[in-house]
Amino acid sequence: MTVTLADVAARARVSPATVSRVLNGNYPVAASTRERVLRAVDELDYVLNGPASSLAAATSDLVGILVNDIADPFFGIMAGAAQTEIGGQEGTGRAGGEKLAVVCNTGGSPERELTYLTLLQRQRAAAVILTGGALEDPGHIAAMTAKLSRLADAGTTVVLCGRPPLPGSDAVVASLAFDNRGGGRRLTEHLLTLGHRRIGYVAGPVERTTTRHRLEGHRAAMAAAGLGGDTAEQERLTVHGPYDRRSGYDATLELLRREPELTAIVAANDTVALGACAALRDQGLRIPHDISVAGFDDLPFSVDAVPALTTVRLPLFEAGARAGRLAMGNEAPPPGGIASIAAELMARDSTAPPRA
Amino acid sequence: MTVTLADVAARARVSPATVSRVLNGNYPVAASTRERVLRAVDELDYVLNGPASSLAAATSDLVGILVNDIADPFFGIMAGAAQTEIGGQEGTGRAGGEKLAVVCNTGGSPERELTYLTLLQRQRAAAVILTGGALEDPGHIAAMTAKLSRLADAGTTVVLCGRPPLPGSDAVVASLAFDNRGGGRRLTEHLLTLGHRRIGYVAGPVERTTTRHRLEGHRAAMAAAGLGGDTAEQERLTVHGPYDRRSGYDATLELLRREPELTAIVAANDTVALGACAALRDQGLRIPHDISVAGFDDLPFSVDAVPALTTVRLPLFEAGARAGRLAMGNEAPPPGGIASIAAELMARDSTAPPRA
DNA sequence: CTGTTAGCGCATTCAT
DNA sequence: ATGAATGCGCTAACAG
Numbered sequence: 001m002t003v004t005l006a007d008v009a010a011r012a013r014v015s016p017a018t019v020s021r022v023l024n025g026n027y028p029v030a031a032s033t034r035e036r037v038l039r040a041v042d043e044l045d046y047v048l049n050g051p052a053s054s055l056a057a058a059t060s061d062l063v064g065i066l067v068n069d070i071a072d073p074f075f076g077i078m079a080g081a082a083q084t085e086i087g088g089q090e091g092t093g094r095a096g097g098e099k100l101a102v103v104c105n106t107g108g109s110p111e112r113e114l115t116y117l118t119l120l121q122r123q124r125a126a127a128v129i130l131t132g133g134a135l136e137d138p139g140h141i142a143a144m145t146a147k148l149s150r151l152a153d154a155g156t157t158v159v160l161c162g163r164p165p166l167p168g169s170d171a172v173v174a175s176l177a178f179d180n181r182g183g184g185r186r187l188t189e190h191l192l193t194l195g196h197r198r199i200g201y202v203a204g205p206v207e208r209t210t211t212r213h214r215l216e217g218h219r220a221a222m223a224a225a226g227l228g229g230d231t232a233e234q235e236r237l238t239v240h241g242p243y244d245r246r247s248g249y250d251a252t253l254e255l256l257r258r259e260p261e262l263t264a265i266v267a268a269n270d271t272v273a274l275g276a277c278a279a280l281r282d283q284g285l286r287i288p289h290d291i292s293v294a295g296f297d298d299l300p301f302s303v304d305a306v307p308a309l310t311t312v313r314l315p316l317f318e319a320g321a322r323a324g325r326l327a328m329g330n331e332a333p334p335p336g337g338i339a340s341i342a343a344e345l346m347a348r349d350s351t352a353p354p355r356a
Numbered sequence: 357m358t359v360t361l362a363d364v365a366a367r368a369r370v371s372p373a374t375v376s377r378v379l380n381g382n383y384p385v386a387a388s389t390r391e392r393v394l395r396a397v398d399e400l401d402y403v404l405n406g407p408a409s410s411l412a413a414a415t416s417d418l419v420g421i422l423v424n425d426i427a428d429p430f431f432g433i434m435a436g437a438a439q440t441e442i443g444g445q446e447g448t449g450r451a452g453g454e455k456l457a458v459v460c461n462t463g464g465s466p467e468r469e470l471t472y473l474t475l476l477q478r479q480r481a482a483a484v485i486l487t488g489g490a491l492e493d494p495g496h497i498a499a500m501t502a503k504l505s506r507l508a509d510a511g512t513t514v515v516l517c518g519r520p521p522l523p524g525s526d527a528v529v530a531s532l533a534f535d536n537r538g539g540g541r542r543l544t545e546h547l548l549t550l551g552h553r554r555i556g557y558v559a560g561p562v563e564r565t566t567t568r569h570r571l572e573g574h575r576a577a578m579a580a581a582g583l584g585g586d587t588a589e590q591e592r593l594t595v596h597g598p599y600d601r602r603s604g605y606d607a608t609l610e611l612l613r614r615e616p617e618l619t620a621i622v623a624a625n626d627t628v629a630l631g632a633c634a635a636l637r638d639q640g641l642r643i644p645h646d647i648s649v650a651g652f653d654d655l656p657f658s659v660d661a662v663p664a665l666t667t668v669r670l671p672l673f674e675a676g677a678r679a680g681r682l683a684m685g686n687e688a689p690p691p692g693g694i695a696s697i698a699a700e701l702m703a704r705d706s707t708a709p710p711r712a
Numbered sequence: 713c714t715g716t717t718a719g720c721g722c723a724t725t726c727a728t
Numbered sequence: 729a730t731g732a733a734t735g736c737g738c739t740a741a742c743a744g
Contacts, residue, residue: 042630045506047474047477047478047506048478049411049478049480050416050478051407051408051410051416052407053406053407055407060406062479064458069432069436070432070436070439071432071433073427073428073429073432076425076426076427076432077427077667079426079427079461080425080426083426083460083461087460087472087475098475099470100460100475100479102459102460103461104439104443104458105436105457105459107440113665115454118403118415119406119456121403123406123418123456124405124406124407148404149503155357179402225524226654245656245660269606271657274657274660275660277660278659281662300601301601301657304601305629305661306637306660
C-alpha cells in the first residue's frame with residue numbers, strides 16, 4: 001500500500017538507517033549512496049511519515065502561529081511575514097527539512113487560545129508564536145503562563161509578537177511588544193497641537209492589553225495638557241467595542257449623543273476608524289472640516305481612505321518576520337528577551353484644526 | 357519526565373487501552389471508570405502524544421487550509437469561516453477530539469503550494485481545503501492532480517473552495533466554485549447600461565483561473581454589446597498585475613496613458629480598485645463624475661470607501677464554512693461534487709453615467 | 713465493559 | 729560510511 005522507508009531502502013539496496021540519514025541530512029553519507037537513495041525516493045514517490053518520524057525523534061516540524069482574527073490584515077501581515085521566515089525556503093517540491101508553519105485562528109476567545117496551545121503541545125510543535133494583544137483576566141493569564149511553561153519544558157520555543165511580556169515566566173524566548181502607549185500618546189498630542197480639546201475615544205474590547213495601552217497613552221496626553229478631567233468625564237468620552245467596523249460606527253453615534261461638541265474622534269484601530277468615518281458622514285459631518293478622525297496600525301488601506309487616515313504606523317511585517325526568525329533560532333533574542341517596537345505617527349488628511 | 361498514557365493508566369488503575377478509549381470517546385466505557393481516568397488525566401496534566409497516536413491510528417487530526425495570501429481578507433474570511441466549522445467546538449481547555457485546523461500561506465507560489473501539500477501529506481492530514489483561484493500552467497496542474505490523488509489515496513479529504521474543479525480528477529470530494537464569469541459579466545453590463553463605452557480593465561495575474569474568468573465575463577458583456585473590438589483593441593484596454601493596491605494604481609495610470617478617453621475602469625478585485633481610485637484622484641479625476649470605478653469581492657472595507665465601491669459580492673464566509681463542513685464530512689457533497697456559487701452585483705456610488 | 717498483545721514507521725544507539 | 733537492533737507512545741484487534 002503506502003510506501004515506507006524500508007521500501008526505499010530495499011530499492012536503493014541500502015539499510016533503512018542509511019535512507020533515514022540521507023533524508024535528514026545531518027550525517028555523513030557517501031555521495032554515490034545518497035544519489036541512489038534519492039533516486040529511489042523519487043521513483044517510489046516516497047513521502048516521509050511525519051508522525052512516525054516525530055515519535056521517534058520526539059520533536060516535530062510544526063510551528064504554530066496564533067492570531068486573534070485571521071480576517072484582519074493586522075494579523076495576516078504578521079503571520080505571513082513569520083511564515084516567510086519559517087517555511088520560506090526554495091521549495092524543491094520534494095519537501096526536505098522544511099518546517100510546517102501554520103496559523104491558528106483563536107477568534108479572540110481565551111478558551112480557543114488554550115485549546116490551540118494544547119493541540120500544538122500534543123503535536124510536539126517545534127515553536128509557537130503568539131501574536132496580538134493578550135487578555136488581562138487573571139485566571140486566563142495564570143492558565144496561559146502554566147501552559148506555556150509546559151510547552152517550553154517539552155522543548156517548544158515560545159515567541160510573543162505584538163504582545164507584552166508575560167510577567168514572571170521564563171518560558172518565553174522573546175517578547176516583541178509594540179509601543180502602543182507611546183503611539184497612543186503621540187497621536188493625541190498631535191490632535192492637541194492642532195487645537196482639539198473635546199476628543200472622543202472609541203476603544204477596543206475591555207481587558208485587552210492593546211486596548212488598555214492605547215487608551216493609557218491617550219489619557220496621558222490629555223492629562224499632560226490639563227484636559228484629563230475626572231474619571232466620570234473620561235468614561236463619558238470613551239466607548240468600548242470589538243475591533244471591527246460596526247463597532248466604530250455604533251460607538252461614534254453614541255459618542256456624538258453624549259457630547260455633540262466633539263471636534264475629534266480617536267479610534268482603537270484603522271478598521272474601527274473607517275466605521276467612525278462612515279457614521280460621521282451619515283450624520284452629515286465632513287472630515288476633517290467638521291470633525292477629525294484618527295486610527296491606529298496604518299493598515300494598507302488607510303492611506304487610500306478618503307480623506308487619507310491619520311494613524312500610527314506599526315511595523316507589522318518586520319515584527320512578524322523577526323518573530324519567525326526568533327522562533328527558528330535564526331536570530332538572537334533581544335537583551336532580557338524583551339524588545340519594544342516603535343510606533344510612528346502618520347499625520348495625514350483626516351485630522352485638521354477644529355472649526356473656529 | 358514526560359507523562360505517558362501508561363502513567364495515567366497506572367494512576368487510574370486501569371489498562372492503557374482503557375485510557376485510550378476514554379480519551380478517544382469512540383468506545384463504550386463505564387461511567388465510573390471514565391471518571392477515574394479523567395481525574396488521573398487532570399491530576400497528571402497529561403497531554404496525548406499526537407505523533408504516537410497518529411502513527412498507531414494511521415490518521416491525524418490535522419486539517420490544512422491553503423490560501424494564496426493570508427494578509428488579504430478575501431482569504432482570511434474564508435479560512436476563518438472554515439476553521440469555525442472545523443475546530444469551533446466548545447473548547448473545554450482539555451482538548452478532546454478536536455481537529456487542528458491550520459492555515460498555510462502559499463503566497464501564490466506554485467512551488468510552495470506543492471510543498472505545503474507534501475508537508476500535509478507527510479503529516480497524514482485528515483483533510484485539505486484549497487482556496488482561491490488556481491494557476492493554469494499545465495505542468496502545475498498535472499503536478500497538483502497527481503499530488504491530490506496521492507493525498508486522497510492516503511485517506512485525506514480534499515475540498516476546493518473558490519476554485520474551479522480539477523478536470524478528470526476523482527480525488528476531490530467537492531469543488532465550490534465562484535461564478536466569477538457571471539459576476540464579471542453582470543458588472544460590465546451594469547456599466548454598459550449606464551452608458552459607458554470605453555472601459556479599461558485592470559486584470560489580475562495572468563494564468564490564474566480567477567483572472568481569466570472575470571475577464572471573460574467582462575469581454576462577453578462587451579461583445580454582446582457590439583463593443584468587443586478586435587484582439588489588439590482588447591489587449592490595449594487590459595493591463596495585468598498582482599491582486600494588490602499598487603498594481604491598481606500603476607495599471608490605472610497606464611490605461612489612462614493608452615486611452616485618455618476612458619469613462620470607466622473595472623478592477624480585478626476591491627483592493628486593486630482602491631489603488632485605481634487613488635491613481636485617479638492623484639490625476640485630478642473625480643469618481644464617479646469624471647470616471648467610474650468598479651471592483652470585485654465586496655470585502656468589508658468596500659462599502660466604506662468614498663465613494664462607496666460598486667462591486668460584486670462573493671459569499672466568502674458562507675463558502676468557507678461550507679468547505680469546512682465538507683472537509684469534516686458534516687455535509688453531503690453537491691451533485692457531481694461541483695457547486696457554483698452565485699456572485700451578486702452590488703451597485704453603489706463609484707459608478708454613474710459617463711459625463712455627457 | 714476491560715485487559716493483553718502486537719505492531720504502526722522511523723531515528724538512533726551501537727557495532728562494524 | 730553503513731548495517732542491525734531497539735524503542736518512541738499509542739491504537740486496534742482479539743480475548744475474556
